[in-house]
Amino acid sequence: MVLLNWGFTCLTTGNGVAKRGLDMKKLAFFAGSINSPVREKLVETWKNDSEISVHFGRLTTPYSDQLLGSKFCLHVKGFGVNTARVADALYYGCVPIIIANHYDLPFVDILNWKSFSLVVATLDIPLLKKILHGISLAEYKNLERNVMKMRKHFQWNLSPVDYDAFYMVMYELWLRRSVVRIPLHGVGLIYTLADKGAILDSSRSENRSILTVCFVDSRGMMVRISS
Structure with missing residues (x-):
């Protein structure tokens, strides 16, 4: 992966595209350090839940398996600006859930984030499971399909390819x-x-x-x- 100064991480070519299996055991997944009050609240609320899997410290199973085995992947704002979790979720076909009150999403002037992700306010962390269960199967499948379509826009190639991350950054600069x-x-x-x-x-x-x-x-x- 390549970290851009835009404040997010892009995917690099060379390892192919991750394929999702049919057996997604978890409703949602998060792993990361507890470096903000929002993450602390998330872990405290859902650390012992059977459907929402939240971890801090070292994982006992491969990170990729957790992403592939979850319907939703949680992006919870920490103290830093940069994060790889949105790109990770897209790469593994997992629908991103953005838990933040204010967050400048990459390519927000170009992409319709509502078509492939969901934003949850930090105050609604205790309602997270209810919110996710409230998404119908048809709505989820539509989000998942759009995730697959969006992956190319976060791909960073050695030589720029139409609509990849390089062109998206250039176009975003032009729009702004x-x-x-x-x-x-x-x-x-x-x-x-x-x-x-x-x-x-x-x-x-x-x-x-x-x-x-x-x-x-x-x-x-x-x-x-x-x-």
Whole structure:
């Protein structure tokens, strides 16, 4: 996997795509350190439950088996910004459950997260099982199908492939060009972006700074996005 500065982890190619089995024994799964009050509340509430499996410390079974054997995978905000759990869930075909009051999801300007995930407020942690059981089989199957469709957007390839994580990041930057302004100082500053032949080229006019993102697409064409 490759960790991007966007605040999430993307999948890398090379290991194929995980396949889910028919025997999903757990309703939901979470494993991680207790480094926030929200995670502490989750573990305290569901640590002895037979359907919702929450762990801290070392797992006794492979992490991948837990993801493959669960209908829902819990993403619980800790102290850090970065997490691999959303990408892990998507890779293993597990529907992500985002437990947070405010969280800037990756590609939120592009993807309809409601179509393949569920957001649960932290105050509703005690109601988590009721909420998940309230999702009908038809609704769950639709979420799961959409998870499978979304995986390609979180895939990071050695050479960019249409609609993969590289293109998603570039498109998200382009969409936010009129919203996010990066203060640039100096003239002709160039930054390398993720070793993909993409550069950020900043230059200054009399009244404003200009940010340009350049990269080579899958057809070998130079693409330039300016704001």
